[in-house]
Amino acid sequence: MRALIVDADSDARLQVSKLLDECGFDSVGAADGVDALRSMSDFAIDLIVAEISLPRLDVVQLIHIIRNGAFGPTPPPMIICSARLHEASWAIHPALQGLTLLAKPVTPRAFATALDAALPVECLD
Numbered sequence: 001m002r003a004l005i006v007d008a009d010s011d012a013r014l015q016v017s018k019l020l021d022e023c024g025f026d027s028v029g030a031a032d033g034v035d036a037l038r039s040m041s042d043f044a045i046d047l048i049v050a051e052i053s054l055p056r057l058d059v060v061q062l063i064h065i066i067r068n069g070a071f072g073p074t075p076p077p078m079i080i081c082s083a084r085l086h087e088a089s090w091a092i093h094p095a096l097q098g099l100t101l102l103a104k105p106v107t108p109r110a111f112a113t114a115l116d117a118a119l120p121v122e123c124l125d
Contacts, residue, residue, distance in 0.1 A: 006050035033057025052082040077118040
C-alpha cells in the first residue's frame with residue numbers, strides 16, 4: 001500500500017513516514033497541494049495524510065479536486081492534521097466532513113487511532 005504525505009514541514013513528513021513504514025506502507029512525500037496532485041498522477045495512492053495548511057493549493061482545494069473524481073470515482077481515505085484543531089469549524093465545513101482528523105504533534109498512539117479510523121490496518125501494536 002502507498003501513502004501520500006503532504007506537509008510543508010519535511011520533519012513532519014519524515015515522522016509520519018516512519019509511522020506508516022511500521023504499518024507496511026510505502027510513502028511518497030509532497031510539500032504542497034500542487035506537488036500532491038502530481039504525485040497522485042504518478043502513483044496509485046491508498047491513503048493521504050495532509051496538513052491542513054498547505055502552500056500553493058490548500059487542503060480544502062485539494063479535497064475538492066480529489067472528491068470531484070480527478071483520480072477516479074473512489075478517492076483514497078484522508079487523515080487531515082492540524083496543530084489547531086480547536087480553531088477549525090469542522091462540523092460546518094462540508095469539504096472536511098467524513099475525514100479523519102488528527103491533532104499535532106502526532107504521537108504513535110494518536111496516529112494509530114486516526115489510521116484505524118481512516119483505513120483499518122494492523123500496525124503500531
